[in-house]
Amino acid sequence: MPATDFKDYYAVLGINKTASAEEIKKVYRRLARKYHPDMNQGNKEAEAHFKEVSEAYEVLSDSDKRKKYDQFGQYWKQAGQGWPPGGGGAGVDPSGFDFSQYGSFDEFINELLGRFGTTSPGGPGRSPGGRAYTYRTTTGGPTGFSGYNGFDGFENQTGQATAVDREATLSLSLSEAFNGVQKRLDLGTEVVDVRIPPGAKTGSRIRLKGKGAVSPYTQQRGDLYLTVELLPHSFFQFDGENLVCEVPITPDEAVLGAQIEVPTPDGSVTVNVPAGIRSGQSLRLRGKGWPKPKAERGDQMVKIAIVPPKDLSPIDREYYEKIRTARSFNPRSDLKQIKL
The missing domain is CATH 2.60.260.20 (Urease metallochaperone UreE, N-terminal domain)
Known part of the structure; x- marks a missing residue:
């Protein structure tokens, strides 16, 4: 990198290397006001000065970054040309510092100054x-x-x-x-x-x-x-704009229909379950869902799950066996026609 490309941040701010943090801040504020784009509309030269002043202040106002700048400023001249690594052997600094791990000299400076994540220019x-x-x-x-x-x-x-x-x-x-x-x-x-x-x-x-x-x-x-x-939440979830929940019913409620209590955000309501409902079908409770703008309410969808009893009493078993014996309905009758 030519010597003229090296930026002396102390010279940019017009201070010496022994300047205190308060002096740096005071000088920066004066120069930032002088060159700020809002105060110099369309003035490209002022904009360039503002960027230089801001860059200098960003480094010198931070004690850790300033210390690193003072210690490693020499690398700015030695690693600027010949990037990316592999171009003319410039990936290794003559003084022993390996620059080949960086995609550009700017990346080295970013790490040197402690900057975190880089986004797109x-x-x-x-x-x-x-x-x-x-x-x-x-x-x-x-x-x-x-x-x-x-x-x-x-x-x-x-x-x-x-x-x-x-x-x-x-x-x-x-x-x-x-x-x-x-x-x-x-x-x-x-x-x-x-x-x-x-x-x-x-x-x-x-x-x-x-x-x-x-x-x-x-x-x-x-x-x-x-x-x-x-x-x-243990009961309510969202499906798009609707509030959804799953409610279990017994096999006899599914066959005969029933009235059940269903929780909503503002209390339980009585819901009519139609006879013959299938597991997985949903009932819509209009206006019982999530609030919308202008005091409107969305809908709550109640998904039905038919749940058989795990433990049958002797009477339960007797009646279920009678139903099985007398039942004429076969939900799998259409499967006999299925072939490869």
């Missing part, structure tokens, strides 16, 4: 230097959350020159989601109350405006997006 999470990153942090959290301060899989996927949004998973019981609930969330720096309206389902997203991270470049705060995850 130009996509979400694009850094001031022109590459894109995804940041993940996980620690313990309060009830209903997991991950960073209760957030599962916290990610920053917005441009670093804009406000930073947060993503979090909120676990709800079926009862909480059906009736709606107010949750108190610990965001680490503050505690907020959020009202979850009735009818939330797995995948539902709730936006808390201005509750995300603060951008170090604009000092604007992003948004917090909560993605709902419903905890499993």
Whole structure:
């Protein structure tokens, strides 16, 4: 790499190598305001300066990254040309450092500076230097959350020159989601109350405006997006928009028909089971399912399962044997006609 391609981050910010963290921050804020794209619409030169300043600050403001930059800055000149590995033997640094494990010198720098996951250039999470990153942090959290301060899989996927949004998973019981609930969330720096309206389902997203991270470049705060995850229930499940359940009936109820009690989200109801129903058929309870917008309700589907008794009393066995002896119905009569 030519010497002119080497970026001296200290020179970019106009500071010396002994500058304190506070001095670096102060200088960066002044330069970021001066060259910010919002303040220099259409000025490509200002945009380029802003990227350089942002890149320099990203490294020098982090004590670990700054230490690595000071220690390994020499590799920026020695490994920039001849990539990918195998081109002209440039995969091995003359001083003994093996660069052949990296697809490009940028990849080496990303690892050197402690950057985490790289996404596609130009996509979400694009850094001031022109590459894109995804940041993940996980620690313990309060009830209903997991991950960073209760957030599962916290990610920053917005441009670093804009406000930073947060993503979090909120676990709800079926009862909480059906009736709606107010949750108190610990965001680490503050505690907020959020009202979850009735009818939330797995995948539902709730936006808390201005509750995300603060951008170090604009000092604007992003948004917090909560993605709902419903905890499993022992009786109710979902099938598309419908709430579904399975209810067992006896063989005589299937043959003769019956009235049975079926649980719904807001209490039991009496359901007429028609005579001759087959195992696996479903009955529709209109308006007894999951809440929808505008105070509507979906349907609840009751799947029938015919369950024979495991233990028969002497009287039960006697009557079942009489039925078998007298029965004229043969459900397998059509099988006699089946051939290869």
